[in-house]
Amino acid sequence: MAKAPTVEDVAEHAGVSRQTVSNVLNTPDIVRPATRERVLAAIDALGYRRHAAARQLRLRRSSTIGIRLDPYVGGISGVVLDRFVHAITEHASERGMRMLVYAARTPEEEIARLAELWEGSEIDAAIITGTMRDDPRVGRLDDSGLPFISFGRPWGEDDIADPRHLWVDVDGAAGTRAATEHALTFGSRVAFLGWPSGSGTGDDRERGWIEAMRAAGVKGARVVADDSVPQVRASVARALDEGLDADAVVCASDSLAVGALLALSDARRSVPVIGFDNTPTAEALGFSSVEQRPEDVAAAILELMMGPTGDVVAPRRVQSGSAHALITPELVVR
Structure with a gap:
């Protein structure tokens, strides 16, 4: 069996240091675009993938992202979020991450559940859905220090021009x-x-x-x-x-x-x-x-949270122009 490529192999192939490869994987914003692209090309060429268990032991991370399972309501449109949860689970798995699904009936219940998971080191980050104006979850999660991103924009002052957290939405x-x-x-x-x-x-x-x-x-x-x-x-x-x-x-x-x-x-x-x-x-x-293309939403969420190819949640500055992604939907004509 061929030996799996290592960080050192990627660094040698790209002509950079081992630390530069690590920065591209974990904190891509600090790497110059040209260098980042060269490292990403090397990763693709070699088929490099970091071992998730070793990473978890070294970084003391759970390699898990929490997301609420919405209450089953039936109806016609309920399948959209189901597709999204399926897509985010597949995309996260490709990055060596797991999804932890939890239940919550109200925003307050969701805040409490996320606090338990975060304080117990069971999750590294969270994805919230069903955003609303003056969403009570945003401020509380900010105060807790839990990294999070929302599927759905904040619909208020905390929006495109003055972002306070990461979000991805469909351009309705x-x-x-x-x-x-x-x-x-x-x-x-x-x-x-x-x-x-x-x-x-x-x-x-x-x-x-x-x-x-x-x-x-x-x-x-x-x-x-x-x-x-x-x-x-x-x-x-x-x-x-x-x-x-x-x-x-x-x-x-x-x-x-x-x-x-x-x-x-x-x-x-x-x-x-x-x-x-x-x-x-x-x-x-x-x-x-x-x-709505929920698969594209899932990919954009993980890129904002983890970088283009990262396999850990990478803290980043929340600033206008880079804190959100709007996915353009596609009209299917029949």
Whole structure:
């Protein structure tokens, strides 16, 4: 069996010191870009991978990242986070890291659970999901010293211009903008079906529709409903009774899209409907939808936390321009 490449092999191949290789793996921000790229190329060429058990003993780290398992709620859109957890587990494993999944019903319960795991040295970092405005978890986790990153932006002062922690999010406005531009090929009357105002994610997705309609010089109707298929069906039916006449409908989720399709079918109207999340339901029913690409989100999260090829959580300065990643979603046309 061929001998596995070592750090020394990588250093010799790249023409750098052993410490430089270590810096690229653990604290890449301090290495000059050209040198970093040369080391990364050597790592790829040699197929180097550090032994996780030896690293754990030497650095006294758990090589584990904690993430909450969301309560099972069923429905159409619940599969998105399931896909993300699956993707982050696979990507973490490739870096010699493990995922520890825990349950928590409220933000306070989640904070307490993470404190236990952190104080017990069971995790090196955490990923939080389901961010909200004035999220109570952010300040408490900052105070605890636990390295963390969120899937979902903070939706407040702690955002792109003035970041206070690392985050990765899907650019919802870009997704609905692409969906609306496609919908406009069916006619200028494109309606938007979204959630009540105040939801950061919902408002962002509505913004994409507004921007695309404004760029096209047209206006469209807005219909609001909770993310429940029966309620959506009733809301859209009511809007149709009140005179809604649309050439296409862009929706903030696939659940909303299904409710809209049912209401349109009840009214014997054939109108293209575009969803968001690209769930198996969208594929089964054959309607277009925006794909969030949770696999890309997972890869971006680990890169922000660990560097391009790092296999430990690497502390980094949180500063504007490098503390976040926005993943551009993809419109899947059917």
